[in-house]
Amino acid sequence: xxxxxxxxxxxxxxxxxxxxxxxxxxxxxxxxxxxxxxxxxxxxxxxxxxxxxxxxxxxxxxxxxxxxxxxxxxxxxxxxxxxxxxxxxxxxxxxxxxxxxxxxxxxxxx
Amino acid sequence: xxxxxxxxxxxxxxxxxxxxxxxxxxxxxxxxxxxxxxxxxxxxxxxxxxxxxxxxxxxxxxxxxxxxxxxxxxxxxxxxxxxxxxxxxxxxxxxxxxxxxxxxxxxxxxxxxx
Numbered sequence: 001x002x003x004x005x006x007x008x009x010x011x012x013x014x015x016x017x018x019x020x021x022x023x024x025x026x027x028x029x030x031x032x033x034x035x036x037x038x039x040x041x042x043x044x045x046x047x048x049x050x051x052x053x054x055x056x057x058x059x060x061x062x063x064x065x066x067x068x069x070x071x072x073x074x075x076x077x078x079x080x081x082x083x084x085x086x087x088x089x090x091x092x093x094x095x096x097x098x099x100x101x102x103x104x105x106x107x108x109x110x
Numbered sequence: 111x112x113x114x115x116x117x118x119x120x121x122x123x124x125x126x127x128x129x130x131x132x133x134x135x136x137x138x139x140x141x142x143x144x145x146x147x148x149x150x151x152x153x154x155x156x157x158x159x160x161x162x163x164x165x166x167x168x169x170x171x172x173x174x175x176x177x178x179x180x181x182x183x184x185x186x187x188x189x190x191x192x193x194x195x196x197x198x199x200x201x202x203x204x205x206x207x208x209x210x211x212x213x214x215x216x217x218x219x220x221x222x223x224x
């Protein structure tokens with residue numbers, strides 16, 4: 001069965017520091033990977049997905065199939081980046097169901 | 111567009127009771143998925159409905175059942191409630207079942223079992 005691991009429950013950085021939220025997955029096939037974010041008092045929303053290969057709010061994520069990782073990175077953290085971040089995968093089988101990690105809380109201090 | 115809407119917001123039940131949660135998908139979406147999010151955990155997939163049929167199911171017992179109506183709205187039913195069913199229940203909608211279609215989430219229903 002597929003699994004998503006986010007090893008850090010909490011990541012605390014100062015404003016302007018680089019950020020890397022780690023995500024590893026286990027799946028024998030070729031999944032699609034996503035990062036979802038939940039800001040305080042807001043609903044869970046899609047941040048980015050690997051097939052788009054885009055940068056959203058300064059965040060990027062590269063799928064490394066060799067290391068089965070999909071780490072989320074931002075060179076300079078902002079206070080408004082403070083939120084809960086979930087890595088998720090969808091099996092490339094035609095169905096959009098998601099398997100989520102446990103999430104990492106990012107706190108950016110001034 | 112209000113996006114995905116769920117009702118009720120909060121619900122308190124006792125063990126052994128039954129509960130029904132409701133979800134209206136984002137306008138234009140036809141696929142509804144339900145997730146259970148326990149405290150401190152990521153959302154866990156329960157099942158997905160498309161064209162009024164359950165298409166995919168996660169590792170949940172038969173006590174969890176659902177329905178999708180012709181207007182694409184959906185219900186999640188849980189029978190014989192257990193303390194462990196206390197969680198946030200999230201509904202997500204998408205256009206079609208394709209894995210490259212992003213899912214849009216509602217605010218969830220917080221279910222507490224006493």
